[in-house]
Amino acid sequence: MFPCMIHEFDNPNFNELKNELIEYSYCERKKDPIGVKFSNRDGWQSNPSKVTDKNNLLHSFLVDSISNLKVIKSFINIRIVYWININPKGARNEKHTHPSCAFAGTIWIKTPENCGNLNLYSPFSHIGSDELGSYESNFNKSFNLNPTVSTIPKEGKMIIFPSHLEHSVNENLSNEDRISISFNLIIDNN
Numbered sequence: 001m002f003p004c005m006i007h008e009f010d011n012p013n014f015n016e017l018k019n020e021l022i023e024y025s026y027c028e029r030k031k032d033p034i035g036v037k038f039s040n041r042d043g044w045q046s047n048p049s050k051v052t053d054k055n056n057l058l059h060s061f062l063v064d065s066i067s068n069l070k071v072i073k074s075f076i077n078i079r080i081v082y083w084i085n086i087n088p089k090g091a092r093n094e095k096h097t098h099p100s101c102a103f104a105g106t107i108w109i110k111t112p113e114n115c116g117n118l119n120l121y122s123p124f125s126h127i128g129s130d131e132l133g134s135y136e137s138n139f140n141k142s143f144n145l146n147p148t149v150s151t152i153p154k155e156g157k158m159i160i161f162p163s164h165l166e167h168s169v170n171e172n173l174s175n176e177d178r179i180s181i182s183f184n185l186i187i188d189n190n
Contacts, residue, residue, distance in 0.1 A: 004123060006149075007160040011065045011107065014156030017057070021109045024058055025084045025179050036083075039168070043091030048184075051080035058082075062183065065107055065158050082183040091178070092116060093169035101184035104167075105160035108180045111153040115178035116170040120149045120161060153178065160185070 028046050029035065035044045051059045062080055072078070081101070085093075098104035106118065125132070125147035132145055140146065150170075151159060161167070163184065172178045 004162060004165065006120065006165075007069055007071070007105075007158075008151070009068050009158055010154075010156050011061070011068065011158060013061075013064060017061055018109065018155065020057055021061060021181075022179060025086060025109060025181075028084055029086055039093040039096040040085065040087070041092050041094060043085060043087035043093075043172075045086075046084040048081050048083045051082060058084075058181070062107075062181065066105075066160075066183075066185070068158070069160055077188040079186040079188050080183055081186065082181055085178075085180045085182060087116065087169070087172045087178045087180075089172055089175055092171040095119075095121065095166050095168040097166055098163040098184050101163045101186045103160050103185040104163040104165070104183070105158060105185065106180045106182040107158040108153040108155055108178075110177060110179035111155050112174035112176040112178065114173040115153060115176070116172045117150040117152055118159065119168045119170065120151070121166040121168075122147050122149075123165060153180070 029044050032046065033044075036047055038045060051062055053059050054063065062082055066078070066080065085106075087093075122128075122145075129147070132140060132147065135145065
């Protein structure tokens with residue numbers, strides 16, 4: 001009962017676009033080397049942008065990737081706001097949520113080994129901590145009753161989750177940049 005839906009899938013066209021997406025990300029950082037600071041610590045984040053131009057490599061890639069989310073009603077109009085994250089060694093993202101949208105998500109573009117897992121925190125972990133602690137570990141495992149779930153970043157993998165779900169990204173321990181594109185999906189009721 002009362003599940004928290006997390007969608008995870010791969011973009012089948014990723015490998016043919018990977019190098020262009022990496023180059024695009026670094027070009028965006030070159031245009032605005034300061035970027036913005038939200039949850040990111042010691043990394044670079046672009047200003048949020050709306051997906052508007054289907055002829056733009058990144059815009060069309062995001063639309064193509066998100067179209068793999070087949071469980072959304074076909075008549076729902078979704079607006080996409082995205083930002084690029086380039087996190088060098090030592091960079092991380094603190095626990096946060098994404099207000100003013102229905103879904104949040106990320107797609108990984110460059111993921112060296114040990115570049116930092118994405119942690120998703122149960123919305124019930126505080127109010128249900130005594131309950132969860134009373135069950136046998138096999139029971140908790142069989143029903144995914146975990147206070148935190150971590151996912152290992154993989155190039156081309158996308159994860160979409162409710163925007164109210166708290167999440168963070170562990171420190172990048174590799175010697176290379178981790179590059180991802182994070183986004184908000186806004187349901188347009190007009």
